[in-house]
Amino acid sequence: MTLLERITITLLWIVGIITFVVLYAPAAIVILLSFVGMKGRKVDWSDFSLQWYGKFATNSQLIDALSNSLIVGVCAVVIASAISVGLAYYMKTGARAGRSYVEFVIFLPFVLPAIITGISLLIAFRQIGIERSLITVTAGHVVLILAVIYRMVTIRLDTLENSQIEASLDLGANAWETFVYVVFPQLRSALVTSSLLAFALSFDETLVTFFLVGGETTLPMRLWAMMRTGFTPEINALVSVVLCVTLLFAALGAMSLRKSIERKS
Secondary structure, eight states, X not given: XXXXXXXXXXXXXXXXXXXXXXXXXXXXXXXXXXXXXXXXXXXXXXXXXXXXXXXXXXXXXXXXXXXXXHHHHHHHHHHHHHHHHHHHHHHXXXXXTTHHHHHHHHHHHHXXXXXXXXXXXXXXXXXXXXXXSHHHHHHHHHHHHHHHHHHHHHHHHHTSOHHHHHHHHHTTOOHHHHIIIIIHHHHHHHHHHHHHHHHHHHHXXXXXXXXXXXXXXXXXXXXXXXXXXXXXXXXXXXXHHHHHHXXXXXXXXXXXXXXXXXXXX
C-alpha cells in the first residue's frame, strides 16, 4: 500500500467518524438528558432517575398526540398497501396499456412540494364538504406514501416469473388462490420493508398534516406548537422512546429482508 493510499484511507475514516458523530451525537445527548438533569451547562450525574419518563407517561396531551400519529400511520400504511398491491398485481397480470398514466398519478403527489399537496387536498376536501379531522390527515398520508409502497411492490412483482402464475392457474387454482398462495408470499418482504419506510414518512409528516388536521392533533403538530414556549424535559423521554422503537422496527425489517435474501439464495 502506497503512502497516498494510506493517506486517502485515513482521511476517509476521519470523514466517516465525523459524519457518524454529527448524525448520532444529538440523539445520544437527548437520551442521556432523559435520565439526568443539567446544572448550568454541566450534566448533573447525581440526578439520575426515570422521573421524566413518568411525567411523559402522565402527559395526556403528548400521549394523545402520539396515539393519533400511530393511528394515522398504521391506517395510512394499511390502506396504501392494499391499493398498491391491487394496482401492481393488476398491472402485472392485466392490461398494461394504462400503466404509465396510473404511475404518473401515484408518483406526482410524492414529488410535488408537500405544501402544494397539502393545499390541494385541503381545497378538494372543502369542495366536497368534508371537515378536517384525522380521517382527512390519513387520506393525505395515503396519497404521500402510496408511491413508496407501490414502487417496491412493483419491483418485486417484476422479478416474479409469469410462468409461476400460469402454472398455478393450469393446475386448477383460481385467480384469488393464485394470488394468496403463490404471489403474496413472495411479496411479504417487500411489503414489510416498504411499510416500515412509509410509516416513518407518515409519522413525521408535518406540512400536509398542518393543512388537513382538525381538532385532534398529531405528534409533529404538537411539538411544533410547543416550540413557541420551549420544550419541557419529558420531550427527551418521548424522543428516546420513539428512537428505540424505531431502531427496533428497523432491525426487524432488516432481519426480514435478510431472511428473504437467504431463501432466494
